[in-house]
Amino acid sequence: MTLLSADHALEVCQALVDASPADETEVTLQSEEDRFARFSPEGPSQNADRERHELSIRVRLHTEAGWKEARATVGTLEEEDARAALGRAMALAGATPPDPDRLPLAGAVEIPGSAPHRPTQDHSFREKAEWIEAAMSRCAQAELSPAGLARTTVYTRTLINSAGRVAEGALSRAHFSLTASPIDGSGDAGVAEQTHCDVARIDVDEVISRAVDRGARGRNPKPIAAQEYTVVLEPLAVSSLMLFLSYKGLGAEELHFKASPLVGRIGERIFPGDLQLHDDAGYADHPGWRFDGEGTPRSRVALISDGAFGLPVTDARWAQILDLPDTGHSAPQPSSNGPAPENLVLAAGNESIEQLISGVDNGLLISQFHYTNLMEPRDMILTGMTRGGTFQIQGGEVTDPVCNLRFTQSLVEALKQVTGIGRRQEIVGALFDGNIVCPALRLDGFRFTSTTEI
Amino acid sequence: MQAVAQLAVDEALRAGADYADARVQRLSMEELAMRDGSLVGADAPESFGLGVRVLKDGAWGFAAAPGNHKDLAEVAPGLARRAVKTGRDLGRLRRTPVELAPQEGQVGEWHTPVEEDPFRVSLEEKLGLMRQADESMCGRDEIVSRVVNLSLRREEQWQASSDGARLHQVLVRTGAGLAATASAHGVVERRSYPASFSGNQISGGFEVVRAMDLPGNGGRMRDEAADLCSAPLCPEGVRTLILGGSQLCLQIHESVGHPTELDRVLGHEMDLAGASFATRNHLRTLDYGSSCVNLQADSTLSGGLDTRGWDDDCVPSGSWPIVQEGVFKGYQTNREVASAVDEDKSRGCSRAESWYDPPIVRITNLSLQPGNMSFDEMLADTEDGAIFADSVRTWSIDQRRVNFQFTCEVAREIQGGRLGRLLRRPTYQGNTTSFWGSCDAICSAEYFHLWGIATCGKGNPMQVAEMTHGAAPSRFREVQFIQ
Incomplete structure (x- = not known):
């Protein structure tokens, strides 16, 4: 077992702070235990039982012209390796130019306590094999080919600085996903996944049922024209769009550099009033790190409320530059990345998925988007492909599977056109990093620009 | 470290593996990022550890843990046994066992040809070059952000396998780039040199960066980024x-x-x-x-x-x-x-x-x-x-x-x-x-x-x-x- 007790982690970090010759020092120790079994049509294909540490030392040298700072990281806890990393950080900091905009390190804070979830940490490969066996069996019955991931991971993180700041916490994640593709290649796959901080909350049977149902119903899709449609986006599809607000756009740095949808829009009522987006590291079913890269507590921030964009998330530096409160969204410093929201929660509405669908006369039900990417930052123009089950909706009912389509659409404009919000939130991710808590959405006028044959 | 990799392979075979390989790897990097003349990223990460992979009952098992020259030999046997157990726990679900194409055990050394070790070039020289590159992008009001990146990576790996492989490789890659972002007329445009997203990376030493001539190309990127803000959209x-x-x-x-x-x-x-x-x-x-x-x-x-x-x-x-x-x-x-x-x-x-x-x-x-x-x-x-x-x-x-x-x-x-x-x-x-x-x-x-x-x-x-x-x-x- 790699995870250190909280006391041991504090001891390792404090020893380095004490040993540092720098004017200011910050030490972060993150440890991780990860067990995953990945599976494909022939069965389990990659099965890994692994652990690692990241001991990271930030040193700061004060000069009359400003702070000089640098960071070095090492993957072991050996004193010799840690001292070598401290030496590398000192050498780098000594050579850097002073930055007059840097602030002194901040002191003590209160962080809500958290610990690894023991049943999730102890979830075994034999238990993961049971999940996989059930998925393979159900796929075989439906003449579908399975692929997926069963994974449990626990992390601990401790941060100490020479100004007296101490922050510590833990994260736990359990995940199960299934992609079920027609064996004869006659259609796209069905996709479903669940993620939770408690492994017992993963409903394996529901994941399998949803993926198998979509895979089985997706055979022989019919071509459909690329044009504007009313769409019902299931949570996986919503995540591919909304996570771009996490990667880019809602941080203070992008606003300052005018590469953000917030430019000229903060406080302007442009979205439906029930569209509520927060960054919330304290969300009960999906808690994130409760402190940022400098140990500052993460605030719950209203990013979209009352139909308008709110203020951007900040860190200590950008809060000072823009005269805003520090919301606790810093990357580990020094960094070329500005502050960013990492724990997006889109509020639930009051419609079931069936009700969302019933409100569509001629449109599409979309399970997932693939390889979504950002074309333009001010209007958040995105492009990506449908995947994992795309179906026509006619007269308020799901009818035929259709071939996959490419969308090219401004996210800002799309969110203006939300006409329904699902009442069930899910914890879902996309091809790139991160998760979001979100419900299904119904949107008018979603623009598709090309199609494929499957 | 070669002995540690071999130790892991031998222990995996003793624990019942049908095939085993092991990689001890040490990664060293240096990442520098300058924005608008200030160093906003200065990191020197290192990572050292062992990954053991086995085939057991037709399924892969893999286990990995960090370590260093002193303690990896103690870590290796336990990791090997964990990898075998992982394969054993999942092997019954394989519809067909994993079978590997034949490969004779290879023994040898390989090093990236390097003219100038990038880790030995002084920080002062690297930062001086970055500063010149940054200054070359100054001079137009439309420019809202100037970024210069420098990235070095050295990967040393010792490999062993139950087919008799014993390999030692040292791979070195060096890269750099600059980007100017302009904002005008409600438009934001970026130009990057020599390539987007932190520049270009090539296997080799610091000669790679010198050949790029970043300072000689920053002005062109600045002007193109600024001019793009008033350029028409490419037509449909x-x-x-x-x-x-x-x-x-x-x-x-x-x-x-x-x-x-x-x-x-x-x-x-x-x-x-x-x-x-x-x-x-x-x-x-x-x-x-x-x-x-x-x-x-x-x-x-x-x-x-x-x-x-x-x-x-x-x-x-x-x-x-x-x-x-x-x-x-x-x-x-x-x-x-x-x-x-x-x-x-x-x-x-x-x-x-x-x-x-x-x-x-x-x-x-x-x-x-x-x-x-x-x-x-x-x-x-x-x-x-x-x-x-x-x-x-x-x-x-x-x-x-x-x-x-x-x-x-x-x-x-x-x-x-x-x-x-x-x-x-x-x-x-x-x-x-x-x-x-x-x-x-x-x-x-x-x-x-x-x-x-x-x-x-x-x-x-x-x-x-x-x-x-x-x-x-x-x-x-x-x-x-x-x-």
Whole structure:
């Protein structure tokens, strides 16, 4: 077992702070235990039982012209390796130019306590094999080919600085996903996944049922024209769009550099009033790190409320530059990345998925988007492909599977056109990093620009 | 460290493994980032650990943990036993056991040729060069952000396998780049040199950075970024497109590299990255491109980011055609999947991001072979209204690698056989085989350059790998542009 007790982690970090010759020092120790079994049509294909540490030392040298700072990281806890990393950080900091905009390190804070979830940490490969066996069996019955991931991971993180700041916490994640593709290649796959901080909350049977149902119903899709449609986006599809607000756009740095949808829009009522987006590291079913890269507590921030964009998330530096409160969204410093929201929660509405669908006369039900990417930052123009089950909706009912389509659409404009919000939130991710808590959405006028044959 | 890798293999065999390999790896990096003259990133990460992989009851088991010269020998036996247990716990679910293509045990050393060790160049000199590059982008009011990056990576790996492999490799890669971002008239535009997203990376030493001449190119990027803010949008419609090398790099990567990874074809990546249209029935028959399109995989390519002695299956590097005179000729394989296309040897494309990750099939260096035209001849031979575009701005492709849409940083309209007015946000879309089938001219070897991709994501959990795509500017007919 790699995870250190909280006391041991504090001891390792404090020893380095004490040993540092720098004017200011910050030490972060993150440890991780990860067990995953990945599976494909022939069965389990990659099965890994692994652990690692990241001991990271930030040193700061004060000069009359400003702070000089640098960071070095090492993957072991050996004193010799840690001292070598401290030496590398000192050498780098000594050579850097002073930055007059840097602030002194901040002191003590209160962080809500958290610990690894023991049943999730102890979830075994034999238990993961049971999940996989059930998925393979159900796929075989439906003449579908399975692929997926069963994974449990626990992390601990401790941060100490020479100004007296101490922050510590833990994260736990359990995940199960299934992609079920027609064996004869006659259609796209069905996709479903669940993620939770408690492994017992993963409903394996529901994941399998949803993926198998979509895979089985997706055979022989019919071509459909690329044009504007009313769409019902299931949570996986919503995540591919909304996570771009996490990667880019809602941080203070992008606003300052005018590469953000917030430019000229903060406080302007442009979205439906029930569209509520927060960054919330304290969300009960999906808690994130409760402190940022400098140990500052993460605030719950209203990013979209009352139909308008709110203020951007900040860190200590950008809060000072823009005269805003520090919301606790810093990357580990020094960094070329500005502050960013990492724990997006889109509020639930009051419609079931069936009700969302019933409100569509001629449109599409979309399970997932693939390889979504950002074309333009001010209007958040995105492009990506449908995947994992795309179906026509006619007269308020799901009818035929259709071939996959490419969308090219401004996210800002799309969110203006939300006409329904699902009442069930899910914890879902996309091809790139991160998760979001979100419900299904119904949107008018979603623009598709090309199609494929499957 | 070689003894530690061997110790892990021996212990795995004692614990019942049918096959075992082990990699001890030490990664050292230096990452510097300057923005608007201030150093905003200065990091020197190191990572050292052991990954042990076994086959037990027909299934893979993998275990990994950190360590160093002192304690990895103590860690190795326990890790080996954990890897065997993992395979044993999951083996009963295999429909067919994993079987590896034969490979004689290799013994040897390989080092990236380095003229100037980048880790020995003084920080003062590196920062001085970055400062010059930064200053070269000053001087226009429209510029809101100037960024200069420098990145060094040294990977030392000791490998052993139950087939008798004993390998030691040292891979060094160096990279740098600059980017100017302008904002004016409600428009934000960026220009990057020599390539987008932190510049270009090449296997080699600090000579790579010196050859880039960052300070000599910053002014051009500044002016183009500023001028793009008042340039018209690239028009919609069907036009001839000439792609520059750095954009072709991504075009090759996404529409040829990934679809010809055989594990994708077999469904191993279906859960995240996706599958491929280039299924086995198309091998040696599919018209992937026009007759002038030749794409060669080559893990021996001088300067390639995936240039090494052996892959993580301990298979020696090599070179083979993926597309030859337009016809689909070969896949990228590892020892697990090679037999699926009746090949008796792996192509050596098995790689892990680090000691922490199990190896998977990765794109190796894959280059579009040069043609015989000069760039000026290509322009002179191209009709008015055609578009020259380069430098990736954004990209997207479907999971079968058929339907793609790319946006470049910059375009110029071709008029009178020359590059004409600037156009912003050129966005083209297409279908992989139709697009490559429309290629009718490729510039000669004089215009051929290596472009590195340092952040290729694949796998689940996702791993990052590096590879190089060589290309010279090439012309494609009847390409669809959108806005």
